[in-house]
Amino acid sequence: MHGQVLKQFRDPDLGRRMAESTRQRLQRLADKLGRRPRFMEFCGTHTAAISRTGVRGVLKTEVDLLSGPGCPVCVSDYSDIDRAIAFSTVPGAIVATFGDMMKVPGSRTTLQEEKARGADVRVVYSSLDALQLARENPDRPVIFLGVGFETTAPTAVMTLEQAVREDIRNFYLYSMHKTTPPPTRALLPDPELQIDGIILPGHVSMILGRKAWDFLPSKLQRPGVVAGFEPVELLAAIDTLADMLLTGNLSVVNQYGRAVREEGNLVAQQAMDKYYSLVDGPWRGLGTVAGSVLKLKQEYAPWDAEACFAVNVPPTQIPKGCICGEIVKGKQSPFDCALFGKGCDPIRPVGPCMVSSEGTCATYYKYERM
Amino acid sequence: MCLAAPSRITVIFEGGFLAEVESFGNKRKVGLAMVPEAKVGDYVLVHAGYAMEILDEEAARESLKTWEEILAVTGEAKSCTDKS
Numbered sequence A: 001m002h003g004q005v006l007k008q009f010r011d012p013d014l015g016r017r018m019a020e021s022t023r024q025r026l027q028r029l030a031d032k033l034g035r036r037p038r039f040m041e042f043c044g045t046h047t048a049a050i051s052r053t054g055v056r057g058v059l060k061t062e063v064d065l066l067s068g069p070g071c072p073v074c075v076s077d078y079s080d081i082d083r084a085i086a087f088s089t090v091p092g093a094i095v096a097t098f099g100d101m102m103k104v105p106g107s108r109t110t111l112q113e114e115k116a117r118g119a120d121v122r123v124v125y126s127s128l129d130a131l132q133l134a135r136e137n138p139d140r141p142v143i144f145l146g147v148g149f150e151t152t153a154p155t156a157v158m159t160l161e162q163a164v165r166e167d168i169r170n171f172y173l174y175s176m177h178k179t180t181p182p183p184t185r186a187l188l189p190d191p192e193l194q195i196d197g198i199i200l201p202g203h204v205s206m207i208l209g210r211k212a213w214d215f216l217p218s219k220l221q222r223p224g225v226v227a228g229f230e231p232v233e234l235l236a237a238i239d240t241l242a243d244m245l246l247t248g249n250l251s252v253v254n255q256y257g258r259a260v261r262e263e264g265n266l267v268a269q270q271a272m273d274k275y276y277s278l279v280d281g282p283w284r285g286l287g288t289v290a291g292s293v294l295k296l297k298q299e300y301a302p303w304d305a306e307a308c309f310a311v312n313v314p315p316t317q318i319p320k321g322c323i324c325g326e327i328v329k330g331k332q333s334p335f336d337c338a339l340f341g342k343g344c345d346p347i348r349p350v351g352p353c354m355v356s357s358e359g360t361c362a363t364y365y366k367y368e369r370m
Numbered sequence B: 001m002c003l004a005a006p007s008r009i010t011v012i013f014e015g016g017f018l019a020e021v022e023s024f025g026n027k028r029k030v031g032l033a034m035v036p037e038a039k040v041g042d043y044v045l046v047h048a049g050y051a052m053e054i055l056d057e058e059a060a061r062e063s064l065k066t067w068e069e070i071l072a073v074t075g076e077a078k079s080c081t082d083k084s
Ligand code: SF4
Pocket: A321, A322, A323, A324, A327, A334, A337, A338, A339, A340, A341, A344, A345, A349, A350, A351, A352, A353, A354, A355, A361
């Protein structure tokens, strides 16, 4: 049943008509603004989807689609990546991580290199797999590297809750999880960026709810659309943003109603409130963003890798020439980087934006090179 | 990293913490804690090993209907200007 509906979201004819409507509306908006409209997406999955579906190419002359800080690995600060790698040196430890983290260059090494040197690093699909490793290896600490936004953050503490319930003491979480509204708030007013509207992250909004973004029109005078990931949905989101800017009727529209509700997922929100506190923390490119990083609360210290293992984190060394920090802000594009495709590619990535499948450099390398 | 795949719940295990889901012929176990109201047969979005939300097919059809209507109006407007 659901497949039928999905097919319609990919229907080429509907897509063509939607593209035509969007193009016309964007042209009218350009006339009104006296320049090309600029929209930003704050989700790496959108960055990849906008390129993969060809939407970026189709609307190339009508709109600038900027990619914001939407890739969790890419926005992780060097100090955090270095600490994550350092956990692999804890005696006897098994480090469990999503595949995206393996090749991310820290200041001196990567998890993959540490694994080659004998560290026990395992790629898992889910924090539940990490918990299973802890059950199977009761004498060894299993450290799960938690990286992601609101979509991923609750899954880690759902697993932690299970660990608490079963009294599994050798499961530890290192939380680098981050929330997305604070950087959105920080970036939007930047006059250099001139962002007119925002394509809001579909799966993050599934947790937070549409309502969470109401500050965009009310405080920052910008429209937003919560968008899905299929071609027709992406076009419709851009069309709706242009329409709101033309009429001056700014709001936050939910166009991903099949997954996103007004209030979001309350069970997930409650779990996050119970286990995490929001602290100020560093983002690559953005510096310290107030109240944006989710760390485990004091009472869960026995499961908190940071509280339990003192590791040596080397002083940060940023690879020469990598402009990943500017790219996550939408200020520069991968094409502005001298290393893009010339010394930095997905096989030998220099910066995190080329590592993660949702990093802007990786997406542009795959889809946007002529 | 926030990728989520639509999958159908085929079995809910005892206690309701885990379910088996099927997506494109692949079966796997996922956590169900975030959607305690889910039933066998529901389509859910799965991310990082957890079912995140039950997909609302009615809402999906609703979006499609709205867009068709918008496009119909835009189309008409265009043919009107063409005539003039
Ligand atoms: S192409 Fe490579 S070196 Fe250049 S910004 Fe992207 S990740 Fe950094």
